[in-house]
Every structure is written in structure tokens, then in C-alpha cells.
Amino acid sequence: MAEALSDPTGLVHARSLLAVFGATFFVRFAFGITLAVFATYITGKLTGLSGADQGTVGLVAALAPIGEFSTVLLSGIATDRVGRFPVLFGGMAGAAVLFGVVALTRSVVALGALNFFFGISSGAILASSLTVVADRSGRDERGLEMGRFDAMNLAGWLGGYAFGFAILGLLQDGHLGAGFLPYVFVIGALTLVAGLAFAWYLVRSIPRPPPVRGEPISGILRHAFGRSVLLVTLPWLIVYMLIGYILVFAGDATAGVGFSDLYLAAGIGAGGAVLVVSQPRFGRLADRYGRGLLMNIGVGGFVGVMLFACLALAYGPRLELIVPLGILILPALGYGPAALAALADLAHALSRGTTMAIYSLTISLGMLLGLVVGTQLVARLGNVGFYLFFGGISVALVALTLLRIRDLAAAPTRLPTTPAR
Numbered sequence: 001m002a003e004a005l006s007d008p009t010g011l012v013h014a015r016s017l018l019a020v021f022g023a024t025f026f027v028r029f030a031f032g033i034t035l036a037v038f039a040t041y042i043t044g045k046l047t048g049l050s051g052a053d054q055g056t057v058g059l060v061a062a063l064a065p066i067g068e069f070s071t072v073l074l075s076g077i078a079t080d081r082v083g084r085f086p087v088l089f090g091g092m093a094g095a096a097v098l099f100g101v102v103a104l105t106r107s108v109v110a111l112g113a114l115n116f117f118f119g120i121s122s123g124a125i126l127a128s129s130l131t132v133v134a135d136r137s138g139r140d141e142r143g144l145e146m147g148r149f150d151a152m153n154l155a156g157w158l159g160g161y162a163f164g165f166a167i168l169g170l171l172q173d174g175h176l177g178a179g180f181l182p183y184v185f186v187i188g189a190l191t192l193v194a195g196l197a198f199a200w201y202l203v204r205s206i207p208r209p210p211p212v213r214g215e216p217i218s219g220i221l222r223h224a225f226g227r228s229v230l231l232v233t234l235p236w237l238i239v240y241m242l243i244g245y246i247l248v249f250a251g252d253a254t255a256g257v258g259f260s261d262l263y264l265a266a267g268i269g270a271g272g273a274v275l276v277v278s279q280p281r282f283g284r285l286a287d288r289y290g291r292g293l294l295m296n297i298g299v300g301g302f303v304g305v306m307l308f309a310c311l312a313l314a315y316g317p318r319l320e321l322i323v324p325l326g327i328l329i330l331p332a333l334g335y336g337p338a339a340l341a342a343l344a345d346l347a348h349a350l351s352r353g354t355t356m357a358i359y360s361l362t363i364s365l366g367m368l369l370g371l372v373v374g375t376q377l378v379a380r381l382g383n384v385g386f387y388l389f390f391g392g393i394s395v396a397l398v399a400l401t402l403l404r405i406r407d408l409a410a411a412p413t414r415l416p417t418t419p420a421r
Contacts, residue, residue: 036161
């Protein structure tokens with residue numbers, strides 16, 4: 001494996017991680033830009049086209065997580081047997097080409113097919129990136145490195161999302177013509193090419209670990225759906241049900257309303273800056289005080305966020321509701337680095353690429369379920385649908401956390417929740 005390579009100066013370690021962190025930021029920035037405008041692009045708002053309805057948008061958007069979910073274990077196996085960076089670079093190159101093609105069509109059928117292939121590329125990128133981080137970090141620093149990865153991942157999403165919202169604001173205010181909208185996807189493609197060049201330059205001369213045989217498929221599935229792994233990863237599925245719905249429809253929901261999206265873009269961009277600082281710190285706390293403690297704090301933060309979001313929907317965006325909602329977002333972010341480190345800790349029984357692919361498998365399924373469940377509840381019940389959606393997510397998160405705590409109490413060595421040192 002990669003950690004066994006001789007690296008007396010730490011140069012291979014540092015350059016490999018920097019390449020992955022940089023590539024992750026560029027990838028998520030590109031995806032964030034395009035996702036912010038995707039629903040508006042399909043429905044034809046701000047362009048004078050009649051377009052499709054939100055139900056159609058939801059179906060098209062759902063094809064990306066379907067593509068990721070159905071192929072990501074294969075990407076994990078390829079990561080182990082072919083190599084980390086070949087899979088990463090192949091995924092990035094494929095996504096860049098797909099973004100360019102999206103700019104050429106508004107056909108719902110074509111966009112659905114392209115979105116399916118986006119999902120395949122996304123799974124390959126995520127599985128290979130996480131495997132490199134797991135390779136290059138020991139147990140006593142894994143939380144820190146996963147925190148840095150999570151920081152670049154989330155900051156890229158938010159930064160790109162803010163950029164996309166800014167474009168919507170400029171379109172809405174008339175500073176950009178409606179014909180500019182397809183070029184957003186060209187910008188996404190160029191961003192991916194820049195990220196690919198950055199990562200390749202850093203690792204072009206780094207010795208690569210030899211490919212490994214990997215586990216038989218039966219062994220991969222047995223470990224992938226083992227109790228310990230599920231109790232770490234299922235909360236991601238629940239959280240990404242929420243994230244998937246919000247990311248797809250937030251941009252479309254604000255297009256054409258009475259305030260400029262430029263203000264929202266500035267707020268989202270500032271949030272990305274906070275993540276760059278907070279996520280490595282949460283990761284270090286997970287190394288010091290235990291994965292389980294930080295995961296529990298993260299779940300508490302998520303439940304609090306959804307509670308105050310429901311109150312804000314019911315009583316309006318009052319300051320006494322918005323402020324605690326914003327504050328609770330910060331501890332919620334502690335879940336990611338701790339759980340990623342815990343998943344990497346569990347990888348000793350599996351080939352690493354296939355183990356880390358489980359993260360991508362879980363979040364893609366969560367986004368798919370979120371799009372289906374969220375759109376149906378809100379379409380049929382309005383705000384009551386939001387309450388049921390948020391409430392169900394909260395109950396599921398608490399239940400899974402209690403199961404994990406009970407599982408740890410019954411077998412303390414089963415889950416990696418103790419401090420690493």
C-alpha cells in the first residue's frame with residue numbers, strides 16, 4: 001500500500017495530499033457552480049423558455065446519484081486494482097467533457113443521460129480521493145487529514161454554489177443576458193481541467209504503489225454492509241437526503257424573486273471560508289477525544305438546525321430563530337471529519353478503495369431518496385411536507401446514534417470511537 005513506500009522527507013506524503021485537496025476543491029467548485037443553476041437551466045426561468053416543471057427537474061437530478069450509487073463500488077475496486085490517481089484523473093476528465101456537452105442541449109432526455117454519467121464520474125473522484133487520504137494518514141492524524149479533505153470538499157461546494165448564485169443574481173438583475181446561462185457549464189468544465197492539471201503536476205513524478213488484488217466481491221459486500229460500517233455511514237445517508245433536496249432546488253426557488261441572489265452568494269461564500277478553518281479543527285478534536293464524541297455532537301447540531309428551520313418556516317425568518325440556527329450549523333459540521341476518520345479506521349479488513357467507496361455509495365443514495373421523498377412531500381403537503389421531512393430526518397439521526405452508542409457499549413472494540421492517542 002502507499003503508506004509502505006519509503007518517504008523519509010515526507011515529500012510524497014505532502015504532495016499527494018495537496019494534490020487531492022486541490023483537486024477536491026476544483027471538482028466541488030465546478031459541481032457547485034452548475035448545480036446552483038441546473039434547475040433554472042432546465043425549467044427555462046430567466047430565459048423566456050417554458051421549460052419543465054419541478055417534478056421533471058427532480059427526476060433529471062436524481063439520475064446523478066443513481067449513476068454514482070450503481071457504480072461506485074466498481075470505482076472503489078478499480079482504485080485498488082488499477083491505482084488511485086488514474087481513477088481520480090479519469091473521473092475528472094470525464095466530468096469536464098460532460099459539463100461541456102451540457103452547454104449544447106436543453107433536452108430533458110439528454111440531460112438525464114448526462115447527469116447519470118456525472119454520477120459515475122463523481123463516485124470515481126470521491127472514492128479515489130478518500131483512499132489517498134486514508135493511505136497517507138496514520139491513525140493518530142487521520143481525523144486532521146480527513147478534516148482538511150472535508151474542508152476543501154465543502155468549501156468547494158459552497159464557493160461554487162455562491163458563484164452560481166451570483167450568476168443567477170446578475171441574470172435576474174439584467175447585467176447578464178439570458179444567453180449566458182449555458183456558458184456556466186463551460187466554466188465548470190474549465191474549472192475541472194484546471195484542477196486536473198494542478199493535481200497531475202504535483203504527482204507526476206511520485207512513485208505509485210503497486211495495484212493490489214483486493215477482496216473478492218463477496219468479501220467486499222460482507223464488509224460493506226457490516227454493522228460497524230453501517231452505523232458510521234447511515235447517518236450520512238439521512239443528512240444527504242436533506243442536502244440533496246436543498247442543493248437542487250434552492251437556486252431555482254430564489255430565481256425571479258424580489259431580492260438579488262448576490263447577497264445570498266456572499267453569505268454562502270463566507271460560509272465556505274469558515275469551513276476551511278473549522279473542519280481541520282474538528283478533525284484534530286476527533287483524533288484527541290474520539291471519533292464517537294464528535295459524531296454525537298454533529299448529530300445534535302443537525303437536529304438543532306432542523307428544529308429551528310421548522311420554527312422559521314412556521315413563524316417567519318425572525319432574528320431569534322435565525323441566529324441559533326446559524327450557530328448550530330457549526331457543531332453539525334463536526335460529524336464529517338470524525339466519521340470519515342472512523343470509516344478509514346475500519347478499512348484494515350478491506351481493500352481501502354472499496355471501503356472508502358462506501359461513503360460515496362451512502363451519500364448518493366441519500367441524495368436520491370431526498371429528491372424523491374422531499375419533492376413528493378412538499379408537492380402534496382406544502383409546508384407540512386417540510387415539517388415531516390425535517391422531523392423524519394431528525395428522528396432517524398437520533399435513533400441511529402443511540403444504536404451506535406449501544407453497540408459500542410456492548411463491544412467497545414467494535415467501533416473506532418476512542419481517542420487515537
